[in-house]
Amino acid sequence: MAADLVVMIDGEGPMPGSLRSPSASPSPPSLGENFDPRPFLEFCTAHRGAPRYERVILVGDGQPLEQHGFALAEAARRGGFRRVRLDTRPWRLTNPRQVQAVVQAGVAEISVGLHATDPALHDRLRDRPGDFRDAKKCLANLARLDAEALVYIVMTSANVGQLRPVAQLAIEAGARRIDFWAYAPLDPTESEQQLLVPLDELAPRLLEAIATCRAAEVEAVIHHVPVCVLGEEGARVDATEPDHFHDHSQFWAAADPSARPRFNCLREAQCDAAEVCLGLSHAHVNRFGWELDRLRALPRTRPWRPRDRSVRRVDARGRAQAPHGHARWLDLLGAHAMGVEGVALTRSEARYPLQMPDGTRFVLVISARDDAARTFKQSRSFNLAYTDVVGPATERAIAAFVGPVLDTIIANDDGSLSLDARR
């Protein structure tokens, strides 16, 4: 289970690694105009008694954020989240008193996109005149308050030559952490394709920027760049995704996995980093090829296993098969296995899509047992949780539905199955 939970308040806020907000995309997610805060407020009440997430990330920039943002932040602070983060556009945080009010409501972290050292380039990349000026004002306001500025830089062909100076600018402006995102557009236009950067151009400049962060003792995190081209800094690559809070069908589009960039690597089966590295975005491969001259497989310490999303547990003639491979993971659910839509297995997680009678969908996630981690329930070998809820069911109804499934897993977990706890 992810440590972070994203709450999409509207489609106007910035998305991690994106230059534009979702509403600016050709197919904006239909978030609806009437955001209902009650499901999340109810979730906070339940979360307070059994915290599962470290951090909540509130994302928005429209009227719903204005109307509900403070209430959501305060509810999250009281609801067992150790950190509350706000992802909005910087123009909202140029007034020091406004920033102070946001911080007093419980927001401890604010992310700010900074993509160039010169205003014209930054504003062009963001497609918003004045955004650079607003971002600098926002950072200056945060520096005066007890709130952490998390700066993210989207790396494109236009700004790749400025990565180190941009990182330096962010550090001087008080950034506590800098996230470097390789540009990975979904279904890019011709002009968006031109913003992609080949690895041989990106990697050395990114490493210079990382060195600047290291010298300043500022945390640096890398996204959407293959581990193998970064040498020792490959450990900074973060391929995890936060969970998304969806208690209303109007949010489905933002959570649709097919609406996110996809990645692949021809070295996956040979590379030990495959489970912590996404490889190359499809947009990147379409523009530059598979980069076989640049990518190298890190020697495997464990055998590679292909993913299997099947639900079939009988052979072609309808005869039951003895459980093996993924079927053993289905058997862990006992009779409930017939209700899941398969199992997606990686080295670190088993994920089972489930659907409730009212149509609500969610994913049951099993990960290696970690007593230090907050989780919904635990079996002998695993932490058990659920995520990616899409549909009308309340938190309480989902808990009632999934409870017997989890109890069955707890009863069936004899210690013979295991998952990797490293990620």
Add this chain to the structure above:
Amino acid sequence: MATERDVHRGVGFDAYPLLRPIRGKIRAENLLWNSLEHARARATWEAPLRAIQALVGRDRSVWSVWLDHESEALSWEVRVLNPNGHPPLGILEPLREILAPWVDLLPSVRDLPDYAMLGLRFDAAPPGGVGRMHVELHRRGPSPRVMQVYRVEAGGPRLAGHDVALHPKRDAHEVLAEIKASRFVSYSLDRRLLGRTLIPELFACRRLHVGRRDHCDALGFSGVNVDQLKFVHRRFDFPEPMRAYLARHRDRLEHILFDVVTEYVARDGTIAHLRTGFRSCF
């Protein structure tokens, strides 16, 4: 409608797993009928296709729909297994009999070498015209992964190419070697070309079939899901009514894996796709 009795097969006739519970789903052959309707060819070909299905059994043949990117014409193929050989003609003999009301299948051919599968290719007959079917044989090659393709004409079978079936990730080294050993594309000239043939959106599949034809290369992506099939319809400009049909029924086809095949050559420094097809069984 799909039923629990349905068996989902790929081009090699191996059964695919079910991806979603079957309730409320439809059979993949609806895509075949829709494509024939779009080409105004259903009236010509539905009866022969139903006859083939009745002969070999439900879910024991594989259909494919092809789009020629130059002429923008659709064509089709039905592939059946040749159980146990049955010399001298194998499955061609009963096919010839049951299809006699509609087409003459190679009346002058008296015997064939042993083969694993037989393919019948056809296109939309001209209005009022008579449909024709072309026969291909698929014979096991020197290794179990290789399938040789023969075109059968009045003079007998002629080798037209072969396919090598490989796992895209586990066999990545062999995949690359097979793709790059091409007569039609020089990958060393431009490293980007590999991304145009080994299409990233389709790479996550169950098997790759690296093919050689006498006039082009071919790459089959076996076991792609309905969203990947939607991508193919968009990427290769399948007719809008077919794209709309697939989009409308996407949720009712998400339980099935499909096969996709592209045929291509290098032209003017980039990859020119000649034909693209998709497959399932019926």
